[in-house]
Every structure is written in structure tokens, then in C-alpha cells.
Amino acid sequence: MLDLTIIPALAVTLPEVRVNRHWIDGASASGDTGWIERTSPSHGVVVSRSAAGSAQDAQTAIAAARAAFDDGRWSQLSGKARATVLLKVADLIEANADRMALIETLESGKPITQARGEISGAADLWRYAASLARTLHGDSHNSLGQDMLAVVLKEPIGVVSIITPWNFPFWILSQKLPFALAAGCTCVVKPSELTPSTTVMLAELLAEAGLPAGVVNIVLGHGQPVGATLASDPRVDMVTFTGSTAVGRGIAAAASSTLKKVALELGGKNPQVIFPDADLESAADAVVFGVYFNVGQCCNSGSRIIVHEEIAEAFTARVVELSQQVAFGDPLDPATQVGAIVSPEHGQRIDAYVTAARKAGANVAMGGAALTVPGLGPQFYQPTVVTGVTPDMAIAREEVFGPVLTVLTFRTLDEALHLVNDADYGLSAGVWSENIHTCLAFARGAQAGTVWTNTWMDGFPEVTFGGVKQSGLGREIGRQGLDEFMETKSLVMRIGRTRAPWVRPRS
Secondary structure, eight states, rough: OOOOOOOOOOOOOOOOOOEOOOOTTTTEESSSSEEEEEOOOOOSSSOOOOOOHHHHHHHHHHHHHHHHHHTTTTTHHHHHHHHHHHHHHHHHHHHHHHHHHHHHHHOOOHHHHHHHHHHEEEEEHHHHHHHHHOOOOOEEOOOTTTTEEEEEEEEOOOOOEOOOSSSSHHHHHHHHHHHHHHTOOOEEEEEOOSSOHHHHHHHHHHHHHHHTSSSSSEEOOOOIIHHHHHHTTTOOEEEEEEOOOOHEEEHHHHHHTTTHHHEEOOOOOOOOEOOOOOOOHHHHOOOEEEHHHGGGTTTTOEEEEEEEETTTHHHHHHHHHHTTEEEEOOTTTTTOSBBBOOOHHHHHHHHHHHHHHHHHTTTTEEEEEEEEEEEEEEEEEEEHHHHHHTTSSSHHHHHOOEEEEEEEEESSSHHHHHHHSSSESHHHHEEOOOOOHHHHHHHHHSSSSEEEEEESSOOOOTBBOOOOEEEEEBBBBHHHHHHTTTTEEEEEEEOOOOOOSSOOOOO
């Protein structure tokens, strides 16, 4: 018997299959190209049926967003008016969090407690975006001389395509959409075909909150043809995408034909560096949280730890001990901390990385195989810790996107930073030490968009998020997240008729 904490299936009645349709120009639309059924990764039954969008559906949605932007029904409203709508949406999200969390749990396999926290917490992102809508401003230059005045304006970029992933479908949408709306943009949204329901449910809340028709449009379906159309259509001014680095490259290539702005939040191979003087119990708990949160299907997953060689054996043993206490199992049980892998194919991909590492000489100290939960089936994966890893192994360099932790060791700060930065990714990094000088030196040397010190994955709407290198382009949330959706215009004005003539009459 596995020495793990397993939560078996609850005896519950699942809701009826949810039917999702496109939302275009303020109305529901089915399209005519068939349906996509989503089978719950945890419960093995169909839980939603969604319209399979076509290129024409995407083009119709883009036309609606273009018309809504050009006639100013949203972009020309005051910041106060836009903020009022966003605040109403936030209230409605909180009021509907339980029913939205249930379908998100069934579609994604994540624990119900986590889904509730993400959806209710997303309301705070909408409220913060509302505050930015009211405080949005440009700049002025009144020191150019008595006869000159210049004003730098911030204006909405226009029509924005938003393409979101399956791992945090509502949270990531809320890192993008309310900020685009606060800026005055209109949008076309394509959620993942695996987890579309909460995005469609949001459309109902937007209408209830009074958002004008056409300002937000939703097209369901696959990346081909829907996502490709949203990235390449010349009527779109910007595309923002969260997902894998490989798909991000394709989005950038599709957008390049029209030179539209692209914002990409992509993959990560995020390290936590553990020094001997750290609070090792807190560090071990954070490591376990960082690698198993959302089954490791998280761009910010702390999927590799770099531990000082003096403490590596004892620290890894403690991580294994804590991993055995993490509750894996039925995501509908509030006690569950880790749910199901999103698809059988993804589970096979995770296992392939572990198998390859073992063949390359690494040691699987824990886990390394699929996990069958009583009453639910095998679409789960054991908490896995891999030691004896060398920096050249694929499992140490590539994004596994599962509950798999790799352990490397170091002797000096310089060696630790070399291991941290010897990666294609640069999304986030962490350091554990009681020495403030060590933490500051690490923070300045680490090539990452976010550096956590003595914590992991704490985030706030006010603090911007994004990566460097192949982890992406641009920033989300914070004031910088609003600026992504703005264009800057300089207005230069001469006061009075003071300009000397350039053409002088002949004498």
C-alpha cells in the first residue's frame, strides 16, 4: 500500500451537463460547426458540451468588438462609468462563486476549495482594475518655455484578443480582461476548450452588470481555427496569451503579419534555492506547496529546488515526509489539496519525464507513477521527488507541468545563481535564508520576473507579474498590467502665434 494521504470519492450527485455557446455582440450564439464534449478528469463523465467555433465565428466576434470600440460606447466613457461596471461585476462574481467553482472543479480536476478561492479571489482583481480606471492619467510638460505646452495622453489600444489556458481558467482571465476593460478596450476571448464554462458564465454576469453589447465577446473552440484567427486578423490591435512557450511562439508568428502588439505569459522552470541558515521547516512546507499546488500544472510551479549540499539529504527527506501528508484525491471533497491531471495524454507526458530521468541515472525518492483514487480511477499522479539530478537532464530543464520535484545541490551563492540562470525560462525564483545580504544578492542576480524571499507564490493585484527570456513578453496586473492595454500619444501645443517663420521672404 502506498504511504500517501488519499481522499476517496464522495457519494455525490453531479450536476446536469452544462451547455456552452458563444457570446457575440451581447447575445448567445451556437454556430454550426458542432460541439466539444468535456469529460471530467476526476470523475470520468461528460460535464460540459461547448460550441466548436469556426474562423467565421471568430471573425463575427472581432467585427462586433471593432464596431463597439470605434463607436465609443465603452472607450469614450469616463473612468468613473467604467469603474462602476467593473465593481458590479466583482460583486456578481462573489455572489456566484460556489456554482462557478463546481463546474471549474469538474472540468479541470482541481480541488473545490482551491476553485472557490480562485474565483472569489478574482473579484479583487476586478476591484483593483476598477480603481485603475478612475486613476488613469497621462503626463504634462510645462517647462518647455512660455510659448509651449506638451501633454502625454494614455489611450486604449483598441480591440484585444484574449486567449486563456485550462489550468487557471477564471483567474487568468481576470488577470487580463478587467484591466483591458479599465483601459477602455473591447475584447474577444477564447478560453481553453477543456475548461470553457466559467468564461461563458462570466458573460452572463457582464450583461447583468450593464456592460454594453459587443464590448466583450467570447468564441469557444480550438486554437485552430479560433485562436489563429484572433491572433492574425488585422482588425485586432493586440493579442494577449497565457500558455505554453511553444504555442506562444505560434501566436507571435501569427500576429507578426500585422505587427500587432503581443503580450505573452508562458512557461517556467522555477527554482527555490535553500541555504543552510534558512528556516528549514518553513522552506520545506513552501516547497511542498509550490510543487503540488494545482497538481503542479502551474506556470509558477516550484518544480526544482537547489539545496546546499550540507543540508540536501536531510531537507529532501523532510520534503518527502511532508509530501506523504498532502491529501490527494476527490476534488469535490473540501479536504482534498491535490486533484486530477487534466488529461490522460498529459499524465503520460509527465510520466515520460520521470521515466527518462530514471534511465539517465536519477533516483526517484518518492512516487513516479500514476495514482488510482478509490471510486474515481487512475487519472491522478503520485507526488514525486527526483534526486540525483544533473543540470543537463530534461527533467531539470524543461517544464514537466505536474507534481514532480527535481532536486539539485550547490556549494556557493555563485554556483546557485549559475544553476538558476542556466535555463531558457525566467518566470520566478525563490531564495530561503535568514541573511538579508544573501537574499538581496540572490534577488539582484536571479534572471526572473518575480523573486520571492522566504516565501513562495504570494501575489497581490497591485504587484505586477510576468517573465523574462522564454517565459514571455509584457506584464500582467499591477499598474503595469493596465499600461499593456494603452497607447501613448504626445500632444504638443504652441501658445499664441510665437513661432518664427521658416520661410523668409526674399529681400
